Amino acid sequence: MDDNIIEVRGLKTYYYTATKVIPAADDINFSMKRGEVLGIVGESGCGKTTVARSLVGLINRQNTRIEAGEILFEGIDLAKATPKQLEHIRGNKISMIFQDPFVSLSPVYTVGNQIAEVMRAHSTGKVDKKKERETIIELMRKVGIPSPELRIKDYAYQLSGGMQQRIMIAIALACRPDILIADEPTTALDVTVQAQVLELIRNLKDEFSMSVILISHNLGIVANMCDRILVMYGGVVVEEGSCYDIFKNPRHPYTRGLLMAIPSLKEDREELFSIPGTVPTFTAPVSTCRFADRCPHACDRCREKEPDFVDIGPGHRARCIFADKEVLNA
Amino acid sequence: MLSFIIKRVLKGLLCVWFIWTLVFVLVRVTGDPTGWMLPDGASTAAVKELREEMHLDEPIIKQYVDSFLDLLHGDMGKSYYYKQDVKKIYSERLRNTFSLAVPSFLLAVAMGIGFGIIAALKHNTFVDRALMTITIVGHTIPSFCFGIILIMIFSVTLHWLPTFGTGSFRHMIMPMLTLAWGPMSSIARLTRGSLLDVMTKEYIDGARMKGLSERKVMVKHALRNSLISVVTVMGVQVGHMISGAVVVETVFSWPGMGQMLVNSAKQRDFPTVQYGILLVAFSVTFVNILVDISYGFLNPKIRESFK
Numbered sequence: 001m002d003d004n005i006i007e008v009r010g011l012k013t014y015y016y017t018a019t020k021v022i023p024a025a026d027d028i029n030f031s032m033k034r035g036e037v038l039g040i041v042g043e044s045g046c047g048k049t050t051v052a053r054s055l056v057g058l059i060n061r062q063n064t065r066i067e068a069g070e071i072l073f074e075g076i077d078l079a080k081a082t083p084k085q086l087e088h089i090r091g092n093k094i095s096m097i098f099q100d101p102f103v104s105l106s107p108v109y110t111v112g113n114q115i116a117e118v119m120r121a122h123s124t125g126k127v128d129k130k131k132e133r134e135t136i137i138e139l140m141r142k143v144g145i146p147s148p149e150l151r152i153k154d155y156a157y158q159l160s161g162g163m164q165q166r167i168m169i170a171i172a173l174a175c176r177p178d179i180l181i182a183d184e185p186t187t188a189l190d191v192t193v194q195a196q197v198l199e200l201i202r203n204l205k206d207e208f209s210m211s212v213i214l215i216s217h218n219l220g221i222v223a224n225m226c227d228r229i230l231v232m233y234g235g236v237v238v239e240e241g242s243c244y245d246i247f248k249n250p251r252h253p254y255t256r257g258l259l260m261a262i263p264s265l266k267e268d269r270e271e272l273f274s275i276p277g278t279v280p281t282f283t284a285p286v287s288t289c290r291f292a293d294r295c296p297h298a299c300d301r302c303r304e305k306e307p308d309f310v311d312i313g314p315g316h317r318a319r320c321i322f323a324d325k326e327v328l329n330a
Numbered sequence: 331m332l333s334f335i336i337k338r339v340l341k342g343l344l345c346v347w348f349i350w351t352l353v354f355v356l357v358r359v360t361g362d363p364t365g366w367m368l369p370d371g372a373s374t375a376a377v378k379e380l381r382e383e384m385h386l387d388e389p390i391i392k393q394y395v396d397s398f399l400d401l402l403h404g405d406m407g408k409s410y411y412y413k414q415d416v417k418k419i420y421s422e423r424l425r426n427t428f429s430l431a432v433p434s435f436l437l438a439v440a441m442g443i444g445f446g447i448i449a450a451l452k453h454n455t456f457v458d459r460a461l462m463t464i465t466i467v468g469h470t471i472p473s474f475c476f477g478i479i480l481i482m483i484f485s486v487t488l489h490w491l492p493t494f495g496t497g498s499f500r501h502m503i504m505p506m507l508t509l510a511w512g513p514m515s516s517i518a519r520l521t522r523g524s525l526l527d528v529m530t531k532e533y534i535d536g537a538r539m540k541g542l543s544e545r546k547v548m549v550k551h552a553l554r555n556s557l558i559s560v561v562t563v564m565g566v567q568v569g570h571m572i573s574g575a576v577v578v579e580t581v582f583s584w585p586g587m588g589q590m591l592v593n594s595a596k597q598r599d600f601p602t603v604q605y606g607i608l609l610v611a612f613s614v615t616f617v618n619i620l621v622d623i624s625y626g627f628l629n630p631k632i633r634e635s636f637k
Binding site: 056058062083087088089090091092095096098100103104105106107108110117118121122155157168171172 | 453454531532533535536537538539540541542543544551554555628629630631
């Protein structure tokens with residue numbers, strides 16, 4: 001498996017509150033190849049952002065801990081990396097863009113300055129100001145910012161949401177990273193801008209030959225872009241497979257629920273489908289199927305212990321005792 | 331930027347003029363200085379004569395206009411008590427006050443910001459709680475009380491420091507601490523709060539995600555952004571410090587203008603009070619203009635509104 005660019009094995013990231021231990025990400029396993037796009041989908045609070053942040057050590061150390069597991073990247077285990085090692089990787093080898101670009105950009109520095117910052121952090125030797133400026137302008141042009149030689153002096157609040165996110169992407173790509181983590185990159189944007197930004201990420205992915213981890217609660221976005229998909233629920237991956245597997249042959253009741261909740265023009269439905277109930281908060285250790293309380297097929301066996309993955313096909317598996325049975329299709 | 335500064339200075343002058351007017355009226359409301367200037371049982375004729383000499387018998391509007399015109403010519407009047415030009419009386423006093431207030435203010439700012447940063451970095455630890463306890467004490471104990479406590483400890487019990495007087499650095503330590511303590515506490519608490527707030531902002535993680543060192547994230551991003559609110563408080567604190575100087579100078583018999591102001595007010599020495607307040611109003615306004623301008627440097631959004 002040497003061609004894997006990153007490998008996550010048994011990752012557990014737990015939150016500690018005064019009284020409880022919350023398994024925000026529990027036993028996460030996945031790997032990625034160069035150029036691959038991995039989608040992580042799930043409702044708010046399912047742990048998808050926790051997984052992404054664990055990869056780069058961007059977790060609040062006062063109440064959050066990586067409990068177990070390995071994150072293997074270029075021969076180091078990021079789960080146990082020193083601050084120095086993480087600094088070297090962040091923005092350089094692994095970059096991240098956030099949900100709301102406006103609050104992710106500092107309000108007091110020009111966008112040009114903020115792009116320069118990441119380049120300076122990872123370059124050795126003296127900075128040639130003129131050359132640096134050219135590189136920044138070139139980068140801004142690449143992410144689709146019109147007249148970058150003017151915008152380089154702008155502050156975040158002077159740009160639209162779409163332009164701000166493009167700046168974030170420019171910052172993320174400035175050092176040509178191997179992996180781009182996009183955490184709900186379009187959620188805060190207007191619908192018309194969403195498609196443009198996604199298209200941009202897709203094009204740049206090829207140009208920079210990066211791998212992308214795309215986190216979203218929007219299955220439509222994920223379907224368009226991803227090679228492989230992890231569906232998360234309550235801190236665990238409930239189903240993983242290729243984009244085709246997930247959309248054409250979903251085996252976990254939760255995945256099916258998510259797919260049914262997508263409004264369709266083809267079908268004439270009176271009401272939109274929604275999964276009954278809300279996402280519960282679990283305390284570790286969990287000894288039941290996490291979806292049992294909302295699952296139409298749940299039986300006593302589901303509440304005895306947390307189900308293991310059931311293999312369905314190559315690279316396709318689901319965490320449901322009925323995953324390989326046709327009973328679900330009824 | 332220049333038009334903003336000019337506008338701000340004009341507004342400041344208007345404010346100073348308003349304060350001067352207010353004080354002009356207020357001191358005259360308190361009564362008549364001739365009472366103490368003449369011996370007991372002085373004849374009504376003598377009182378009348380003195381009042382005429384001091385122009386206090388004229389209608390207040392005329393007195394006001396005359397004084398104002400004098401003010402514009404740089405003539406601040408003569409002290410009733412000291413019988414000399416008030417500018418001369420204050421010149422040395424002003425130096426004394428500044429030589430106490432400026433180092434105290436710098437101390438308050440340096441310690442306040444320093445403590446604030448330490449408390450924020452060590453949030454929820456013993457250090458944080460200890461610092462916050464110290465600053466709540468500074469916040470709540472009035473400075474005359476704090477000054478007396480210091481005297482009790484360092485002069486009366488330990489005999490380390492002189493209780494009053496000027497001349498050496500040792501004379502300055504206690505007055506400086508007393509004066510700086512309150513503002514230092516406010517600045518420290520605000521720096522801490524503002525820094526903790528900024529640290530939760532997404533752009534801090536954004537900065538971390540660029541691979542910046544934690545120190546750089548703190549200094550370049552967190553501190554810079556939290557300073558905006560700290561600077562506001564610094565402007566307010568200058569006002570507090572000047573009112574604090576009145577108390578501190580009295581407690582430590584420091585021959586500054588605060589002490590002078592209090593005595594003059596007691597003696598109904600109108601020109602002296604008016605000039606003293608004018609100086610205070612002037613310095614507070616000046617500092618606040620500086621604060622407003624520094625906003626522009628700290629916050630680009632405000633800078634744009636300067637145009």
